[in-house]
Amino acid sequence: MTADNDRKWKIFFLVATSIFMSTLDSSIVNIALPFMMQDLQTDIRTIQWVVLVYLVTVSSLLLTFGRLSDIKGRRLVYCAGFGLFSAGSLFCALAQGSDVLIVSRAVQGCGASMLMACSPAIVVDVFPEQERGKALGMMGAVVAAGLTTGPVAGGIILEYFSWRAIFYINIPIGIAATFAGLSILKHTTAVQGSEEPMDKIGSIFLIILLTSLILFMTHITQWGIYSVKSGMCLLTGITSGILFIANEAKSKYPLFDLGLLKIRLFVLPVLASAILFAALFIIVFTMPFYLTYPCQLSASNTGMIMIVPFLFLLFVSPMAGTLYHRFGSRRLCVIGMLVLALSLLSLMSLTPDEPVIAVLWRIALAGVGTALFVSPNNTAIMSCVPKPRRGIASGSVATARNVGMVFGVALAGLVFSNSFSNFTQGATLENYTLEMAPFFVESFHRTMAAGAIVCAIGIIVTIGRGKEALPFDTNEKEN
Numbered sequence: 413m414t415a416d417n418d419r420k421w422k423i424f425f426l427v428a429t430s431i432f433m434s435t436l437d438s439s440i441v442n443i444a445l446p447f448m449m450q451d452l453q454t455d456i457r458t459i460q461w462v463v464l465v466y467l468v469t470v471s472s473l474l475l476t477f478g479r480l481s482d483i484k485g486r487r488l489v490y491c492a493g494f495g496l497f498s499a500g501s502l503f504c505a506l507a508q509g510s511d512v513l514i515v516s517r518a519v520q521g522c523g524a525s526m527l528m529a530c531s532p533a534i535v536v537d538v539f540p541e542q543e544r545g546k547a548l549g550m551m552g553a554v555v556a557a558g559l560t561t562g563p564v565a566g567g568i569i570l571e572y573f574s575w576r577a578i579f580y581i582n583i584p585i586g587i588a589a590t591f592a593g594l595s596i597l598k599h600t601t602a603v604q605g606s607e608e609p610m611d612k613i614g615s616i617f618l619i620i621l622l623t624s625l626i627l628f629m630t631h632i633t634q635w636g637i638y639s640v641k642s643g644m645c646l647l648t649g650i651t652s653g654i655l656f657i658a659n660e661a662k663s664k665y666p667l668f669d670l671g672l673l674k675i676r677l678f679v680l681p682v683l684a685s686a687i688l689f690a691a692l693f694i695i696v697f698t699m700p701f702y703l704t705y706p707c708q709l710s711a712s713n714t715g716m717i718m719i720v721p722f723l724f725l726l727f728v729s730p731m732a733g734t735l736y737h738r739f740g741s742r743r744l745c746v747i748g749m750l751v752l753a754l755s756l757l758s759l760m761s762l763t764p765d766e767p768v769i770a771v772l773w774r775i776a777l778a779g780v781g782t783a784l785f786v787s788p789n790n791t792a793i794m795s796c797v798p799k800p801r802r803g804i805a806s807g808s809v810a811t812a813r814n815v816g817m818v819f820g821v822a823l824a825g826l827v828f829s830n831s832f833s834n835f836t837q838g839a840t841l842e843n844y845t846l847e848m849a850p851f852f853v854e855s856f857h858r859t860m861a862a863g864a865i866v867c868a869i870g871i872i873v874t875i876g877r878g879k880e881a882l883p884f885d886t887n888e889k890e891n
Contacts, residue, residue, distance in 0.1 A: 435558025469521030478807020493526025498586030549733015624649035693820030724779030748785030
């Protein structure tokens with residue numbers, strides 16, 4: 413019994429390492445973009461692909477690798493993901509041009525996708541029903557720790573070393589974790605797989621679908637909603653989506669089991685997760701601009717303030733995971749969505765002349781709301797699907813989270829830029845002056861209002877999941 417207990421916590425810390433690395437790397441890279449742009453002598457539209465290609469790669473491959481882990485076993489996919497992430501980090505560190513760096517980030521994103529797709533499923537596989545909420549809550553804390561540490565670590569590294577150091581530090585950790593995973597996961601169910609054939613056609617259609625959707629959402633403000641490029645992306649996404657569903661319906665071994673769509677406690681929580689992260693990232697994307705422009709704060713002060721929601725996420729997530737075993741997911745998730753909505757509503761009245769504490773408590777609410785929602789929601793999803801489909805469920809959760817983030821950023825950019833442009837007769841932030849502060853603030857308030865509307869939709873979806881059976885009852889679960 414003690415040996416089993418030791419093994420499951422070794423596996424948890426292995427999974428936590430991968431989650432911490434991927435979230436830390438993401439937040440550090442965002443800070444390093446200006447240094448990369450200067451060193452590689454490129455422009456902002458090119459260097460933004462260092463972030464965008466990673467996001468597209470991760471999102472489009474999550475479900476594919478989740479399914480592959482069901483087929484080949486999570487140990488193989490997970491350890492290969494560590495190896496590929498480490499190789500991508502090396503290529504990024506050595507890149508001498510922006511093109512090579514972007515391709516290398518795609519390789520790194522492929523490895524990160526393998527890690528993210530397997531992580532929740534591995535935890536659910538090794539922890540008993542009554543401990544899953546706590547374990548997944550602790551995973552939420554690890555995510556918050558990575559996001560919180562990233563800006564601080566990035567600032568220190570970039571002050572004393574080249575931006576390449578942020579990739580070099582991944583390599584020894586990744587190599588050590590690869591060999592640790594091969595050893596620790598050797599005698600667990602994570603090594604087992606169904607050995608069913610892979611749905612390659614479905615995988616291709618899904619990659620095209622998600623890539624087209626993400627490109628459409630991230631470029632809609634640049635291309636315009638009625639442009640040929642936007643139309644082609646949307647048409648390609650819709651067509652590939654129809655072909656994907658048709659393929660999955662007739663495939664004997666589908667990439668995504670359409671039978672999962674009959675499980676209400678799977679479908680609605682996945683949808684609610686996407687909505688929550690869309691609302692959250694409206695804040696995460698917009699707040700730094702608000703603090704930098706009308707508030708006139710320095711980059712270091714802005715970074716320290718933006719750590720606040722993730723700090724609350726760090727401390728509240730484990731508590732929310734524990735509360736799941738007492739209250740179930742619906743009550744906690746509704747409260748979490750309500751608290752996030754309250755954060756957005758309160759930001760609609762924020763003005764630049766208020767003290768910093770006025771900003772802190774408002775964005776702290778966003779962290780608390782997210783923490784109350786995420787781990788109970790993920791536990792409910794992972795506990796209601798059959799074990800052979802947990803890889804698909806895990807990949808679905810991660811895909812929903814990433815697509816939600818992209819949608820939130822795209823919506824925030826669309827609402828803010830259109831509003832600001834209308835107020836200033838076509839001026840952009842590149843031409844910002846202090847006289848434009850009232851227009852900026854009003855555009856910011858409208859963006860937060862859009863986020864509150866998104867949250868309202870999320871509350872309805874969350875309530876609609878219905879009551880589930882007691883979290884520790886493995887025999888009765890309502891769909």
